[in-house]
Amino acid sequence: MKKLTDTIKLRHGAVLANRIVQPPMKTFSGMKKGFNSKETIKYYQRRAQSAAMIIAEYHYVSPAGGPANRIGVPEQLAAFSDDYLPGLKKLASVIQSKGNKAILQIHHSGYQAHQRASEGLPVFGPSAIDLPFLDHSIVELTQQQIANIIRDFGRATKRAIEAGFDGVEIHGANHYLLQQFFSKNSNHRTDKYGGSLKNRMRFALEVTAEVCKIAKQYGPEEFIVGYRISPDEIHGQAVGYTALEAKELVASLMDFELDYLHLSIFGSFDNGPENSDQTFSAIFRSVLDDQTKLILVGGIFDAESAQKALDYTDLVAVGRGILIEPDFALKICQGRPETIHSRISQENFNDLAWPDYLFKAFAAKGSTLPPIPGLEEMIIGK
Numbered sequence: 001m002k003k004l005t006d007t008i009k010l011r012h013g014a015v016l017a018n019r020i021v022q023p024p025m026k027t028f029s030g031m032k033k034g035f036n037s038k039e040t041i042k043y044y045q046r047r048a049q050s051a052a053m054i055i056a057e058y059h060y061v062s063p064a065g066g067p068a069n070r071i072g073v074p075e076q077l078a079a080f081s082d083d084y085l086p087g088l089k090k091l092a093s094v095i096q097s098k099g100n101k102a103i104l105q106i107h108h109s110g111y112q113a114h115q116r117a118s119e120g121l122p123v124f125g126p127s128a129i130d131l132p133f134l135d136h137s138i139v140e141l142t143q144q145q146i147a148n149i150i151r152d153f154g155r156a157t158k159r160a161i162e163a164g165f166d167g168v169e170i171h172g173a174n175h176y177l178l179q180q181f182f183s184k185n186s187n188h189r190t191d192k193y194g195g196s197l198k199n200r201m202r203f204a205l206e207v208t209a210e211v212c213k214i215a216k217q218y219g220p221e222e223f224i225v226g227y228r229i230s231p232d233e234i235h236g237q238a239v240g241y242t243a244l245e246a247k248e249l250v251a252s253l254m255d256f257e258l259d260y261l262h263l264s265i266f267g268s269f270d271n272g273p274e275n276s277d278q279t280f281s282a283i284f285r286s287v288l289d290d291q292t293k294l295i296l297v298g299g300i301f302d303a304e305s306a307q308k309a310l311d312y313t314d315l316v317a318v319g320r321g322i323l324i325e326p327d328f329a330l331k332i333c334q335g336r337p338e339t340i341h342s343r344i345s346q347e348n349f350n351d352l353a354w355p356d357y358l359f360k361a362f363a364a365k366g367s368t369l370p371p372i373p374g375l376e377e378m379i380i381g382k
Helices: 038-047 082-098 114-118 142-164 177-184 197-218 243-256 280-285 303-309 321-324 329-333 356-362 375-381
Strands: 020-022 052-060 101-107 169-173 223-231 233-235 238-241 260-262 293-297 316-317
Touching: 020 260, 020 329, 038 082, 038 293, 052 082, 082 101, 082 142, 101 142, 142 169, 169 177, 169 197, 177 197, 177 238, 197 223, 197 243, 223 243, 243 280, 260 280, 280 293, 303 329, 356 375
Parallel strands: 020 052, 020 316, 052 101, 101 169, 169 223, 223 260, 260 293, 293 316
Antiparallel strands: 233 238
16 A cells, blocks of 8 residues: 655656655745745745655746736746856755755746736747737747747756756646647647647647756756646637547657656546546556656645545645645654644744745635635634
């Protein structure tokens, strides 16, 4: 029987002290131009024992690849030039301070570079189309610009290596640029990057090839490369891609000998496609090779639900649970799972090192962020 406290060896030799992962979660702590702040460092330092592998939130890799935030919100973090190396080194160091692995999520917002739009700057995507949920236009990327972005992912990987990170996660989920190319909803191109499923997969595969090439060229042998994907993109009648199409992409990604695949699931870890008896886990496990680990996330707030998730996966990502309990993995490994906080409260809040705007984002009326257990009572109490 798999246990949360099992030691796990990844494909290229990296060893994880347990099966718990902290997934990438935006901290709303970036400074102007995407530099990390004292709040950023304090947040991650407090969570240095949250998991065996801690994936730092998305960092955009190209000058036009972000910020994904809107005006008035602390900026998304960036990694598109060597100017960010001092901050990246500090971030990697605090994450690793208790012996756990630090992963940098690398990312391009594509048409979701909202702050650029607000500043009157061009916002790029696969196709120059009008999307009903955007209040700005999209400029179609040329093939030369696509090639530059692919190289930018490689350059960001090299910076992660130089900064001391143990690996990178390619962000191919949550409607950002890699997913935008894969989706029929946002990719209307007629060249080699659009049309057929094979063509819509091309950009993601070329980014992954570049990242893996740089990792092998400059990184240590055990350097970790993972890929995060949304298992499908279906919004009512608008079908960007199905889970079966995403499975084809994942099957092709196996050519690059990834250390892990990370499913970005909305809801519970045991969810599956609508009107299907299969879980997303079962669908994607069927094409993973025996050395690529699967990470699932979704609705895990305590040791019991984390252990249950191991029936579906190799590694368990605990998101909001780690926002509430920074010592999630530590308490499990020390045999104190009953002391894990699964609800936020005024009593434990001051120990969480949340950036100021992170609380505002979750507490805002009409917030689209997933709910935090106990937060509503805190707001009423205030």
